Amino acid sequence: MTVDISTSVSLAVRDVHLAFGSNRVLRGADLDVARGGTACVIGPSGSGKSTLLRTINRLIEPDRGDVLLDGRSVLADDPDALRQRIGMVFQQFNLFPHMSVLRNVTLALRRIKKLPEEEAVALARTQLELVGLAGKADARPGHLSGGQQQRVAIARALALQPQVMLFDEATSALDPELVKGVLGVMADLASAGMTMVVVTHEMGFAREVADTVAFMDHGVVLESGEPAAVFEAAEHPRLRRFLAQVL
């Protein structure tokens, strides 16, 4: 996987709060990811994991708190420009069904990065090759399996050469036999030095790939640390209960 590690950045989330009406989804969440590191965010559904991810690239604006890339706050940046630096992969892929796989990947390259057509296509083909889908460039997303669609979504995000990648339960919508392929691509990306935040239910992946595992519950990161510490020596009773249920 060709990731230019010099462009990757460290990420810090500081005391982020967010409420939808009276529903306080985030209540002071903190997260640290070193440059080139991978943080896996685990926790029960409804704990605010996906919302936390969306406050990082400001798909949702936090009410309070800060998000820092390489120590610099991103909250004053233009959100559209910020999102070009932060790639995101969704549970339901969110590919554009009315475009070919290739066009899904080239769209932002041509329209946002203003690359000439040939350059965008060459770059897109390279990315598709890296996720093992060079042969599917002309197919429509609807004709691909879920696992292939998710790998296209990863290629689409990577084509913009982001400094951080966010994964929102990227394998949760996949049939079990398709999960491995997507996790493989993500693991390659992590070992290539991409800074990543991965919201996941795949505890095996978290244990093997993550540098940091963060356990979220009720809108806060209750406990975080190296995978071995979190999985083998959990301190918080709620984390222990959660692990007992999922492992």
Add this chain to the structure above:
Amino acid sequence: MDPLRTLWETFFDWESMREALPEMLTVGLPNTLILAVSAALLGSVLGMLLAIAGISRTRWLRWPARVYTDVFRGLPAAATILLIGVGLAPLGMQVWGPNPYPLGILALSLIAAAYIGEIFRSGIQSVEAAQLEGARALGFSWGEAMRMVIIPQGVRRVLPAWVNQLIALIKDSSLVYFLGLVASQRELFRIGQDYAATTGNESALLLAGLFYLALTVPLTHVVNAIDARLRHGRLATGPADEIDDADLALPGAAGGSGR
């Protein structure tokens, strides 16, 4: 006189039809097409603006769009055509002279826009919010995401309803005769009606009806074809080859997929 024979001759007098046919072809048909096609184009553009205003987060756009739609959808087409065609005639006189055509096209477009706006709006709103999120996550602004991702999908979903509206337009174009047309401006219905009035025989009007059917029936089949294509064609989920996925195994955990 045999009543059945009279009835037959009232509608199927070949001589009357043959007499009206050349004018139907050279004058009526082009005029009907000019009216319907220009109103379809203008009505679709206005309809798209209405649809976007209708889903806007600003109430100052949403509210006028709502009122417009209620008014122009709620009035009889004949009333709107008369109101616009006669009411704006003094204004039109100064801009393009006594020709009632532009105002007729405008009235038809304004009516069509109200319906097409609702069709487009429902289509756009049927596109999953995840699509917008996917586009925004790539760095597209709201406007760019709407233009490149949301609207193309939304419009595609409602193409059958849009074509239905074109059929309605072809039929409604017959109402423009209210505005008074000179001989060369008459559309299919007016020519049929004129022949029927002078000959006391309805055959020419029936011929006009056949022309309308020749235009609208193929369009209904276009609707069905689009519908079928949207349902079963390239937009549907086809068979996926999933073997390919298993080939990319997690490093370290490889060997699990021996396919």
